[in-house]
Amino acid sequence: MCGSGTEEAGMITNSCPSCGRIYSYPLMECTFCRVSLVEEETREGRVVAVTEVSVPSLGHEEVPYWDALIERPQGGFAIVKRDLPTVVGESISFGSADETASYTIGVVGSGVMARGLVELFLTRGQNVVWVGRSLERLERAKDKVSDRLARIMDEDQLQVAIGRLAISDSYKDFEPCDLVIEAIVEDTAAKLELMRELEPVLRDETIIASNTSSLPLDVLTTALKKPGRFGGMHFFNPPTRMRLVEVVRAPETTDETDRFLYDLSVNLGKIPVRVANGPGFVVNRVLMPLLNEAVRALEDDAAPAEDIDEAVRLGLNHPMGPLALADLIGLDVVVSIMEDMHARLNDDAYAPRPLLQQLVEEGRLGRKTGSGFYEYTPPPAP
Numbered sequence: 336m337c338g339s340g341t342e343e344a345g346m347i348t349n350s351c352p353s354c355g356r357i358y359s360y361p362l363m364e365c366t367f368c369r370v371s372l373v374e375e376e377t378r379e380g381r382v383v384a385v386t387e388v389s390v391p392s393l394g395h396e397e398v399p400y401w402d403a404l405i406e407r408p409q410g411g412f413a414i415v416k417r418d419l420p421t422v423v424g425e426s427i428s429f430g431s432a433d434e435t436a437s438y439t440i441g442v443v444g445s446g447v448m449a450r451g452l453v454e455l456f457l458t459r460g461q462n463v464v465w466v467g468r469s470l471e472r473l474e475r476a477k478d479k480v481s482d483r484l485a486r487i488m489d490e491d492q493l494q495v496a497i498g499r500l501a502i503s504d505s506y507k508d509f510e511p512c513d514l515v516i517e518a519i520v521e522d523t524a525a526k527l528e529l530m531r532e533l534e535p536v537l538r539d540e541t542i543i544a545s546n547t548s549s550l551p552l553d554v555l556t557t558a559l560k561k562p563g564r565f566g567g568m569h570f571f572n573p574p575t576r577m578r579l580v581e582v583v584r585a586p587e588t589t590d591e592t593d594r595f596l597y598d599l600s601v602n603l604g605k606i607p608v609r610v611a612n613g614p615g616f617v618v619n620r621v622l623m624p625l626l627n628e629a630v631r632a633l634e635d636d637a638a639p640a641e642d643i644d645e646a647v648r649l650g651l652n653h654p655m656g657p658l659a660l661a662d663l664i665g666l667d668v669v670v671s672i673m674e675d676m677h678a679r680l681n682d683d684a685y686a687p688r689p690l691l692q693q694l695v696e697e698g699r700l701g702r703k704t705g706s707g708f709y710e711y712t713p714p715p716a717p
């Protein structure tokens with residue numbers, strides 16, 4: 336039976352016989368291959384890695400479940416979410432409703448956000464092609480990712496995860512990717528140049544996403560011949576911990592691209608929110624004036640930095656104070672976002688405060704450089 340799907344655990348699941356993609360919503364044909372979808376059958380596989388996760392639920396402080404990486408007998412891997420204890424080496428049966436879709440995702444950039452995205456994608460069972468200008472810098476970044484994964488995985492799990500990662504200094508190695516997401520410097524000219532270089536080497540069906548936190552997508556799409564394949568996928572730092580993804584639709588983004596980015600966010604364990612292609616989207620439009628006003632309070636000697644953060648954290652029930660949050664984001668990133676939004680909105684609430692600009696000029700960019708509004712000891716390795 337083609338295109339009908341199977342109702343299992345409240346989900347409609349079917350697959351593409353050509354590319355193997357799994358769909359958890361009703362479709363007649365694959366949005367990539369245009370091939371009729373077929374009903375999914377229960378399959379078996381061997382558990383090669385597993386992570387136990389505990390989440391709160393109504394009436395219970397912690398409810399455990401297990402994310403298992405399954406090796407299929409016919410080759411390839413699947414991520415399966417289970418509510419039964421699962422151990423490495425056992426064979427289990429699973430259906431599409433249990434399975435997290437697996438893709439090959441390209442990442443551009445070697446900074447803090449790019450590293451966080453690579454770590455996230457690997458922990459969720461995705462294959463990753465990581466491209467940057469310098470292989471030496473990528474090797475150092477890969478080591479940092481490996482060190483972080485080692486904190487949550489045993490040696491066998493770590494080797495499986497790192498085995499799904501390839502690094503390169505050539506965009507041509509993005510050829511097998513289903514999605515390429517850029518996480519380079521927050522600069523319009525740099526992103527436009529990247530788009531012009533990326534598109535010619537990608538397959539027609541490969542989706543391109545930007546992790547920009549504020550830049551207008553309609554400007555970035557001017558560098559693309561096929562702007563329908565492009566959309567915004569704004570993760571928050573650190574992406575392994577922050578649950579929100581702003582899914583941003585450019586004027587020419589197709590329904591298929593928008594749906595893919597939304598569904599992928601869910602597969603990655605995130606909560607996607609569709610937002611308009613406006614200055615700062617939603618979060619930064621609200622956040623930047625708050626950060627700026629916290630800096631003004633510090634300039635005016637309203638209170639020391641620690642007390643400003645403590646007051647906001649406790650008084651507004653925020654998990655982190657605004658000055659500490661600015662340090663975490665990166666003060667250079669904060670200034671860049673504010674300058675862009677100030678120019679586009681003509682609102683002085685977004686004009687970076689002098690102290691903020693001074694810290695950036697001094698190279699005190701926050702956690703990543705070892706100092707910002709606070710001192711961090713020891714400073715992070717380069």
